[in-house]
Amino acid sequence: MSAYPIPDNEAGRQAALDEHHILDTEPDVDFDRITRLASQMLGVPIALISLVDRQRQWFLSRVGLEASETPREQAFCAHAICSDDVMVVSDATEDDRFKDNPLVKGDPHIRFYAGVPLQSRTGFNLGTLCVISPQPRQLASGEQQLLQDLAGMVTQYLESRSNGYLCPLTGLQNRRPFFEAGQREFQRVRQSGDALTLMLIGLDDFQAFRARFGSQQGERVVQEVARTLRALLGDSALVGRVTEAEFAVLRTGLEAREGRAQAESLRAGLALQGWLVDGVRHPLSVSRGVASLSTEDTGFRDLFQRAEAALKQARLSGKTLPG
Known part of the structure; x- marks a missing residue:
């Protein structure tokens, strides 16, 4: 042959x-x-x-x-x-x-x-x-x-x-491909024993922000958040836009404590940055939810659901809680 x-x-x-x-x-x-x-x-x-x-x-x-x-x-x-x-x-x-x-x-x-x-x-x-x-x-x-x-x-x-793989607004992975990549990484770290941490960064009251300032300003906020996350994380993490106002960050080798610290740093930085409209800087309310790999997780979806629950609880309580 x-x-x-x-x-x-x-x-x-x-x-x-x-x-x-x-x-x-x-x-x-x-x-x-x-x-x-x-x-x-x-x-x-x-x-x-x-x-x-x-x-x-x-x-x-x-x-x-x-x-x-x-x-x-x-x-x-x-x-x-x-x-x-x-x-x-x-x-x-x-x-x-x-x-x-x-x-x-x-x-x-x-x-x-x-x-x-x-x-x-x-x-x-x-x-x-x-x-x-x-x-x-x-x-x-x-x-x-x-x-x-x-x-x-x-x-x-x-x-x-x-064409449907990437968000046309941000260039980040959409929800489905992010899940697929997350599952592959989940399976890999299960074999290697590496740590795995998922961070969800959510823009609070995004609908109200867009209603007040218009859809174009809302799109600019989303694009700026995506650019900031990519600039800060580089190639160290998988980043996706998983809902209209939520971004997901998956990092291998990051333990739970360090993951919570990094997620809080990202959240605080975005909130502090705010948003400039017609020369006036407006505050940007941001929450985060974090989940790290557990022995009870049977797939990436379990990890994601825990991070999602933590994000939801953070928004309800006005605090940022780990998963």
């Missing part, structure tokens, strides 16, 4: 894939619907949406295959992304590139493969929509068009998801 080829634009291609924040996410019904259609309409047992990562191909959706990923050197799709054309292998046992491939010689005994590159709006091939059969066969012109049309739907969903 020959080594897999590297696209000439590999660095940009990998960066484009990373920017989609789609790797290792939970199954998605839209993508699963497309792979089921590809399998049924082309009469093949296996259909995959494969994303070619640094050293692996990871399956965003799969029908007829148990594995969630394979090494890149075994990936037919690693070859397919090097061209913008449909790649068809009628019988892998007669193709010098693949005849010694473990996926040909062993399970799932690939013979037929057809893959359409999934091209981002910036022109990078992120992976493929592919179909596989253990029986040699050809791909008719109408079937090729069908596969290309389905691949176009995958690309459309990928771009739509990417």
Whole structure:
């Protein structure tokens, strides 16, 4: 089996894939619907949406295959992304590139493969929509068009998801991707034993502020808070906008006591900064809730709910309480 080829634009291609924040996410019904259609309409047992990562191909959706990923050197799709054309292998046992491939010689005994590159709006091939059969066969012109049309739907969903990944106002992660990233970090620290602390920073009476000064001023406040948090935290934390007036900060390696101190520092700084409207500086009421990883937490959602409860209690009491 020959080594897999590297696209000439590999660095940009990998960066484009990373920017989609789609790797290792939970199954998605839209993508699963497309792979089921590809399998049924082309009469093949296996259909995959494969994303070619640094050293692996990871399956965003799969029908007829148990594995969630394979090494890149075994990936037919690693070859397919090097061209913008449909790649068809009628019988892998007669193709010098693949005849010694473990996926040909062993399970799932690939013979037929057809893959359409999934091209981002910036022109990078992120992976493929592919179909596989253990029986040699050809791909008719109408079937090729069908596969290309389905691949176009995958690309459309990928771009739509990417566009909805970040808050358009602040550039921070929205609630769903923040939760997904938080769950991945939760699972990682469970294995490593690291500390993990979540801070929620809430703008109090934000609706009243916006009603008084207007939506444009409200948007400016949100943007300024986001800029301040990014400037203060840099790359040391994961930051997201999880509701209209709440920001979440997730830090690994931060124990509970230090987390409460940092959250209070962030809260006090934002409150002290206030907001300038028509030359007059108005106070900005800010609360915070903090929760650190507990042995009783079964997932990131437990951690988030405790921080959320602490934030709610802080607003009710007029104080800032830990979770």
